[in-house]
Amino acid sequence: MDNTLSHKQHAKIQAHIQAHQHVPGGLMPLLHAIQDDIGYVPEAVYPEIAKALALSVAEVHGVVSFYHHFRTHPIGKHVLQICRAESCQSMGSDKLEAALKANLGVDYHQTTADGNVTLLPVYCLGNCGCSPAVMLDDEVYGRMSAEKVADLIAEVCHG
Template structure:
């Protein structure tokens, strides 16, 4: 079916948290696509993950409003605090750090999203507290 690939990839990721590369041949066969086409779509969109994420997904907004309000410095602080880069998971499996390109919370920049919850006007102190709170409940 034309157009079935994106909904299928979203369903897989929603169900297990990522789209495993081992599934590409099965997806390709089911949709009469090449493995390269499936791989191309998964790697083109930042939303899709190819590896198991941490228990908490921490996304830092990279849109213009958040950058203008200091998200670059916040991003550096978070990377140093967690010891990971974007698209990496902390060694303890608690956090996966990802960029996101607009959370629609521009009036409260800079913003982050942790799991499915958006936080605005985030500074180093606030993100440290959020991370600490999540570590204590994990």
């Protein structure tokens, strides 16, 4: 068992494995269930998943690493996604990205030292008319600047 996993988290993962182990094509639904429940898919459980689904550890790793949706590490209390699609890039998301990385002190797929914010890239939020766009948790915001995003983060983290 992964020492970073609590017994409760490991029990939840085991329950998901048992629920999906006899489902044809059950790997993707299993990975989604684990991430939805504990926030990420720990690499330490790949062997257990592989054994239960009669797959290799490499196959499990390959699926997790192929799909950008899956995370292999815990995330922050809040998730900030910066749109990287063409419309947002043409409207300055690259400058927004650089400023936010510097202000937060993290790169993509990293979490701030205080555990509050995980920064992720996203490749279209469907808000092209209001570029550049970001999504903080489940809310999309358009026409963003580094200052506006900093205000949003301050509001949700300290608000």
